[in-house]
Amino acid sequence: MKRPNSREALAYPAGTRPSVDPKHIASAGLRFSGVAQGANFLSLTQGRLGTRAGSPSFAIDGVIGPAFNAIATTDASSFSGQSTANDATVTLAVILRFNALGATQTILGTSSANNGWRIYATAGSTLAFVAGGVAVQDSGISISAGVPYLFIVSINASVANYLVRNLHTGKVVTASSASASPAAPNGTYLIGTNSFSECANAKIAAVMISARYMSLWQMRQWAADPWLFWYPRTKDYPIAVAAVGGGFIPAWAMNSNLPVIGTGTH
């Protein structure tokens, strides 16, 4: 017996364990994946908590679930000992809800100094990225405070792709802009602010960084089930393993993240 579909694609999948799924379309070249835990972030790639700075707080949100609430200028969770490679291609993604907008608000960066890559909300309330100390590119996609979002930004040498999915309505907006060449990062990933103390002022539930480029259609595929990257559909509760006698196919299907569909005799 298999449990009913236990997730609404746009909502935090409560009761599901976070982990890294190497089969996910965004997992290639993965540098970092993390979810909020308490008033901090938990690295799923390294199994450790970040170093807190400032006074970030804990929140539980009705759509995005447990969240790291970075409110004041220096509120951050940082992870040292990360890659210092000067990745010319990168993908950064986040699930969050802004408390307010109207300033430059940095969400996630591959460096705690003014280099590497960062994604942020502009003072004009659009999603943008910066190659620290080198160039800024604006997606032109308008975003709003109080709305839960999935953001994906993916960049290679020639183009930057942006995807914004509203996790209330499901609406997806994409855009592309010119690219940029970054300066090498310093090996500390920073969530919630940047070296200029431009705080996210947001509840941040999940983040990821990879050193691979994603096309817009790959980003759309991911956005169809935003949480799946951080909360894979893996084995169900023991009832899945103890499936009915002769239940090889459902057990196989669950372990393969595949649904059992249709009619059959087995």
Next chain:
Amino acid sequence: MAGNFLYTAGTDGFFSTKRVVTWATSLNGLASGARAISDTTADTGKFTQSSFSNAPMGMAYFTTVTTGWTPTAGGCFACWWNYSYDGGTNFEVESRTTPSATVPAVARPPDFLIPVYTGGTAISAGDVFFASGPFPLPIHSAKLIVQNMTGAALAAQAHTITIGGVVSGYT
């Protein structure tokens, strides 16, 4: 085995008797950030597998009968099964700091959420809010902890949370 893999019809989708949770500390008037915990009444306060006829998954909904409180955007009830390791005598520890909007009642992520938001307008009498999707029902004996993360204190009277099992299988 033959047949389609379908939801079990039950009664309006609920596989077994729905349980209206009974409380040791009430939902009524629950302050923002505070938590309520179910009592030890069998099947409505202290749950076992048989409370839900061994259904592996469940759905829950919150019902209010009074107006006068307004959840903020993103507001929800965060809900945990408070597990017992000895059949319902001793239970998993809760936060030793009083839960608040910034202190979770239990260390683990919530087992399910009931989002509660009406666009910034006050809750109306009879409003019902469902959990954001079917969630695992407890394998072990458990009580229910509900933390008010709606951003507002609840009105004083007669709020309920109802939980029932949902199942799918070969027909």
